[in-house]
Amino acid sequence: MAAKNYDKAAATEIIATFDARPEMLVQILHAFLDRFGWISGDAIRQLAEELNLSRADVHGVVSYYHDFRTDPPGRHVIKICQAEACQAMGSRALSSHAEGSLGVEMQSGNVDVTLEPVYCLGNCACSPAVMVDGKTYGRVSKQRFDAIVAALGESV
Amino acid sequence: MAATSIYAPRETAAVSVGADEVAVEIARQAKRRGDTVRLIRNGSWGATWLEPLVEVVVDDKRIAYGNVEAADVPGMFDAGLLGGGDHARRLGPIMEVPYLINQDRWTFWRCGLIDPLSMDDFSAHQGFKAFEKAVEMGPQAVIEALKTSGLRGRGGAGFPAGIKWQTVADAESEQKYIAVNADEGDSGTFSDRILMEGDPLGLIEGMMLAGYAVGANRGYIYLRSEYPLTRSILTRAIASARESGWLGHDIRGSGFDFDIELHIGAGSYVCGEETAMLESLEGKPGIVRYKPPLPAIEGLFGKPTVVNNVVTIASVANIVNLGGDKYASYGINRSTGTLAFQLAGNVKRGGLVEKAFGITVRELIDDWGGGTASGRPVKAVQVGGPLGAYLSADQLDTPLDYEAFTEIGAMIGHGGIVVFDDTVNMAHQARFAMEFCAIESCGKCTPCRIGSTRGVEVIDRMIAGVERDKNYDLLVELCATMEDASLCAMGGMTPYPVRSVLKYFAEDFASAQGAGQ
Numbered sequence: 001m002a003a004k005n006y007d008k009a010a011a012t013e014i015i016a017t018f019d020a021r022p023e024m025l026v027q028i029l030h031a032f033l034d035r036f037g038w039i040s041g042d043a044i045r046q047l048a049e050e051l052n053l054s055r056a057d058v059h060g061v062v063s064y065y066h067d068f069r070t071d072p073p074g075r076h077v078i079k080i081c082q083a084e085a086c087q088a089m090g091s092r093a094l095s096s097h098a099e100g101s102l103g104v105e106m107q108s109g110n111v112d113v114t115l116e117p118v119y120c121l122g123n124c125a126c127s128p129a130v131m132v133d134g135k136t137y138g139r140v141s142k143q144r145f146d147a148i149v150a151a152l153g154e155s156v
Numbered sequence: 157m158a159a160t161s162i163y164a165p166r167e168t169a170a171v172s173v174g175a176d177e178v179a180v181e182i183a184r185q186a187k188r189r190g191d192t193v194r195l196i197r198n199g200s201w202g203a204t205w206l207e208p209l210v211e212v213v214v215d216d217k218r219i220a221y222g223n224v225e226a227a228d229v230p231g232m233f234d235a236g237l238l239g240g241g242d243h244a245r246r247l248g249p250i251m252e253v254p255y256l257i258n259q260d261r262w263t264f265w266r267c268g269l270i271d272p273l274s275m276d277d278f279s280a281h282q283g284f285k286a287f288e289k290a291v292e293m294g295p296q297a298v299i300e301a302l303k304t305s306g307l308r309g310r311g312g313a314g315f316p317a318g319i320k321w322q323t324v325a326d327a328e329s330e331q332k333y334i335a336v337n338a339d340e341g342d343s344g345t346f347s348d349r350i351l352m353e354g355d356p357l358g359l360i361e362g363m364m365l366a367g368y369a370v371g372a373n374r375g376y377i378y379l380r381s382e383y384p385l386t387r388s389i390l391t392r393a394i395a396s397a398r399e400s401g402w403l404g405h406d407i408r409g410s411g412f413d414f415d416i417e418l419h420i421g422a423g424s425y426v427c428g429e430e431t432a433m434l435e436s437l438e439g440k441p442g443i444v445r446y447k448p449p450l451p452a453i454e455g456l457f458g459k460p461t462v463v464n465n466v467v468t469i470a471s472v473a474n475i476v477n478l479g480g481d482k483y484a485s486y487g488i489n490r491s492t493g494t495l496a497f498q499l500a501g502n503v504k505r506g507g508l509v510e511k512a513f514g515i516t517v518r519e520l521i522d523d524w525g526g527g528t529a530s531g532r533p534v535k536a537v538q539v540g541g542p543l544g545a546y547l548s549a550d551q552l553d554t555p556l557d558y559e560a561f562t563e564i565g566a567m568i569g570h571g572g573i574v575v576f577d578d579t580v581n582m583a584h585q586a587r588f589a590m591e592f593c594a595i596e597s598c599g600k601c602t603p604c605r606i607g608s609t610r611g612v613e614v615i616d617r618m619i620a621g622v623e624r625d626k627n628y629d630l631l632v633e634l635c636a637t638m639e640d641a642s643l644c645a646m647g648g649m650t651p652y653p654v655r656s657v658l659k660y661f662a663e664d665f666a667s668a669q670g671a672g673q
Contacts, residue, residue, distance in 0.1 A: 023457075025439035030381070030420050064441035064598075065422030067381055083343030084538055087588070088501030088576045089529065119425060119592065121382050122346040124574070125204035125499065125506025126169050134384050138172035 003037035003072030010035060011043060015050050022051045025061055029068050038069045073114040076152050078102070079131040082117040085124035094128050097142045101149070159192040160238045161213040165268070166197035167353045168385045169346070174225060175208035181229040182210070191238055199354020201268030202496075202508030203255045204346075211250055214240035220253060221245040255505060255524060260486055260494045260512045263471040264347075267354030273392055275400050278357040284402060286473035287364050291410045293476070298369040299325060302472060304480030306492030311337055311428070311465030312540065312569040312645075314558045317472075320462060323452040324370040327460035332372035334363050335437060335456055335463045338379040338386075339421050339428040342541025344572030347496035348466035350508055352379075352386045355470070356393035360403070360416065362469035365476060366462050367414045375416040376456070378433050381423055390418055425542075425596040429644045430463040432598060443598045444644045465570070467496060487513035491557040499525045501538075501574035518552035521575060532577035536585070536661065540569025542592050543649035545656035546576075546585060565655065582661035583668040586654045587615040593650040604647025607638045611654065619668040631658065 014031045018024040025047070032043055039062050048055040062068045080086075080095050095117075099105055104115050123129035126138025132148055140148070164179040165171075179195060186193040203209060206222035213219075219240035221232065228245055235241040247253055250268075270277040278284075290298045303318030324332060336359070340348040352359055363375040379387055394416050397403045405413050424442045426432045431445035434456050455461025471493070475483050484492045491513035497520055499506045504526035511520070517537055521527065528534055536546040545566035547554070554560055561568050576585075590611030597604045611634055618627045635651035642648040657664070 021439075023437075023439040026422055026436055027419060027439075030422065061439070061441055064443075065424050067422035083592075084542060084585070084588070085344045085501040085572075085574045087585075088574055088580065118382065118423075119596070120341055120343045120345075121168075122340060122349045122380075123169050123172050124344045124346055124501065124572070125503075125508075126172055126207070127501060127506075129172065131382070136168055136172045136385075138169055 002075045004035070006036055006040050006042045008042070008046060011046050012050065015047070020050055022053055025051060025053070025058065026065070029062065029065075033067065033069075038072045040070070074109040074112050076112065076133055077114045077116065078149075079116045079118035079121075080106075081119070081121050081123075081127070081129045081131075083120040083124075085120075086128040089127035091128040094130075094140065094142060094145060098145060101146060159194040161194045161196060163196045163198045163211040163213075163218065165200050165207065165209065166385070166389070167200040167207075168349060168383065169204045170200055170207040170209065171385060173207055177226040178208045178210060178224050178229060181226040185229055185233045189233060191233075193238070196271050198270065199267045199272050200350055200508075201250070201253075201256055202264065202350055202510075203253060203505075204507035205505040206247070206253075206255070206507075212237055212240055214238075218250045220247040220250040222247045255507065255509075259510050261510050262474055262483065262486070262494045263467060264351060264354070264496055264508065264510045265474075266358055267350055270355070272354055272356055272389060273396065275357070275396055278355075282473075282477065283357055284361055286476040287361055287368070287407075290365055290368055290476050291412070295325065295369045295371065298365060298472075298476060301475050301480040302369075305475045305483035306480075306487075306490070307468065307471055307475065307483065308491070308558065309465060310467035310471070310495065310570065311430075312342075312567070314568075317464060317468055320452055320464070321366065321370055323450070324372070324460045324462050327453055329460050331374075331457075331459045332370055333456045333459055333461040334366045334370075334372050334375035334469075335434065335451075335461050336363060336375065336377045336466055336469055337428065337430065337433055337463060338377050338383075338466050339433060340380060340383075340466070340570070341425040341428045342543075342570050342572050344500040344538065344574035345498050345541060345570045346500075347498055347508055347571060349383055349386055350496075351466055351470050352383075353389050356390050357397060358473060359390075359466060359470050360393060360397050362472045363416060364402070364407070364412075364414050365472050366464070366469060368412055370460075370462055372462065373413045373415070375414065376437055377416060377418050378421060378427070378437055379418060380421045380427075387418070387420060394418060424598075425592075426598045426644070426646050429646065432644070433463070434461070441598075443600050444646075446643065467570075488555065488557050490559060495556065495568070495571045497556070497571045497573055499573050499575070502528045502530055502577045503575040504529050513557055514555050516553050516555055517547060517573060520556075520573060521552065525575065528575060528577045530577045530579070532579065534575055535578040535580055536576045536582060538574040538576070538585075538653065539572070540567040541572050542589060543567070543645055543652055544569050544572075545652045546582065546660070547656070548660040551660075565652065565659075567649070567652065581668050582657045582664040583615065583619050586657035587612060587619070589650055589653040590615060593646060597646060601641070601643040601647060603638045603641040604643070604650070607634055607642075607647060608650060610634060611638075611650075615654075618665045621666070624665060628658065628662075
């Protein structure tokens with residue numbers, strides 16, 4: 001999840017696994033995210049070239065989807081569900097708590113952590129739900145949130 | 157000594173509250189004590205409030221233990237877990253758990269029951285029987301069974317599936333597609349996920365049936381990226397179906413070719429709209445298309461395409477096995493069959509309840525849900541996701557029936573039921589509906605793109621007490637414009653929750669936080 005340096009050769013390899021099919025662009029961008037953590041300007045240029053698309057086409061796809069971040073994320077990415085089922089179980093208060101305890105505002109971050117809203121993790125019977133580095137947690141009280149974050153600190 | 161079978165779910169909700177840690181601890185304790193256990197990672201039965209729910213097989217009976225934490229496991233072994241021993245977490249035989257009895261498990265019957273990734277277990281539970289029967293019946297007979305069943309699209313729009321399949325079957329084209337919508341973005345819904353994690357081969361068989369019936373040899377599953385565990389389970393299920401010859405060329409000598417590709421969405425809610433989903437499957441921004449042409453005529457890559465929700469597709473196998481009339485014997489009026497209702501939000505016993513149409517929201521919330529989690533009175537219930545109306549407490553006796561819901565300005569949608577207690581301020585919820593639309597609008601049509609932003613501003617003024625009556629009228633007018641002039645349900649139905657707040661909870665604008673500032 002953490003940002004890595006762009007590697008042109010690795011990118012070419014990824015594109016090749018999709019046979020450079022332009023209709024696979026959304027899937028290729030996911031593979032880039034998995035590999036590099038974000039979508040850089042270099043990535044957009046290379047994708048346009050190798051998929052035979054214009055840079056505007058690629059940029060249009062990248063900027064349309066929430067997943068395709070164009071800035072490197074912090075070492076950990078924490079997403080807090082803001083949708084209705086989680087609202088009914090206190091996600092607004094949990095979000096304020098997270099902003100306070102992490103010292104970052106929603107939709108921003110620092111080198112250690114990026115904090116983002118997400119609209120439904122499909123874990124609505126265990127609200128509020130949080131996703132940390134791609135893993136979903138349910139029934140997240142403020143105390144449980146702090147424990148999850150503390151465990152991240154130990155693993156750094 | 158024969159190994160004792162223990163089930164511990166590998167399903168997002170269960171794992172999100174510690175099922176992996178419980179499974180690891182079970183294996184560790186068994187090893188330490190010299191017990192031979194066979195650990196099976198099943199899907200969820202849908203009793204999410206009891207997760208992690210562990211079962212041990214004793215004399216062919218599955219004894220359930222609910223809300224198990226890793227720390228409970230040593231004590232459970234001490235209490236004779238392998239013999240179904242008594243313990244504070246013990247619930248008794250799974251088939252006697254009250255939440256699970258009295259359901260109408262038509263589509264979800266294998267969820268929880270089987271090992272989702274075992275071809276043998278799937279085959280032992282009717283797996284691929286419907287496909288074999290379909291090949292004997294012929295494609296048109298499958299479509300006729302579907303028409304008889306009255307099955308309507310479970311993604312939310314409720315369009316009759318048999319008519320859609322007939323349209324694609326009748327379309328002349330060398331290439332046709334099946335596109336399964338697994339972009340389950342509505343808050344309060346998780347039935348697609350439970351199905352895909354608990355019975356992925358059941359979805360695959362449903363897609364094969366669709367492909368066979370309409371003459372398509374290629375299927376796509378469009379799965380939202382918020383479901384990483386589902387992705388890994390589906391990927392493995394597709395691979396094992398391929399390895400054992402249930403996908404690919406000339407499937408089991410039937411002469412029918414079919415294969416499936418899994419695509420992952422990228423966090424756009426509107427990609428749950430069928431034409432936006434098709435755009436995304438083509439690698440483009442998920443911007444909705446004008447209709448007509450319908451996807452059944454010009455869908456993916458311009459070819460005739462069946463676009464159905466996961467639950468719709470997964471319901472077909474039993475319609476083929478047991479007959480369309482059997483399915484149609486469930487439900488009321490034009491809402492035949494069953495729906496997987498999902499109880500979520502502020503509810504004591506959240507989870508999935510598959511029931512015939514006709515049950516009321518109140519019955520689901522009281523009899524299954526056990527009331528609110530907080531113990532406070534229910535104030536509002538949002539049915540059908542973020543585009544669904546908020547029901548007031550005195551509307552909860554409305555039977556769950558597509559038409560009955562339309563009559564009260566609401567919708568059933570994908571069957572999500574989100575409960576709020578009396579601490580909620582509904583003006584905030586109306587604001588959120590507009591805000592969500594502004595965040596997620598694809599931007600193609602003006603009423604949705606601009607209307608949602610203006611909606612937030614108008615509601616903010618109402619909350620602030622600025623010309624509240626005048627802004628009320630303006631909001632009503634804005635809702636009418638969005639409903640009438642938007643291209644798709646995103647802008648067209650965002651007015652549903654907003655209007656329901658205006659109608660039943662208008663007093664909350666005066667008491668909203670920040671009111672009068």
